[in-house]
Amino acid sequence: MLDVYKREGSFPSSDSIGEHHFFRGPIRSHFRPRRLGSVIVMLSTSYFTLPPVLHALYALFCSGFINVLIAVTLVLAVMYALYKLVALTRVSKGSSYGRSNDDKRTN
Secondary structure (H helix, E strand, O other): OOHHHHHHHOOOOOOOOOOOEOOOOOOOOEOOOOOOOHHHHHHHHHHHHHHHHHHHHHHHHHHHHHHHHHHHHHHHHHHHOOOOOOHEEEEEEOOOOOOOOOHHOOO
C-alpha cells in the first residue's frame, strides 16, 4: 500500500476488491466476523471477579469513616503517581539528541 501511495500520491481504493472480503474505504482491511469466544471469556471473568470486588467495596463502606478515608487517600495517591508517570513520557520531555543546531536554537 505504501508503494502505491508513493507512486500515485493516494492510497488504493477498494473498488477493485470484492465486496465480501474487505471493507470499503481508502484503506482496505480484511473483514473478521465477531467471535463468540470473546464474549464468553468476558462474561465468565466478570461473573467470577465482580461479586468479590463489590463485596469488598460494600464491606469497606460499612466499616467506618476512617477506613473509607484511608482507601480514598490511597486511590488518590495511586492516581497522582500514575499521572506523574504519564507526564514523564511526553515528547516535550525528550532529549535533543539528533536535532540539528538550527532546531535546537528555535526550541
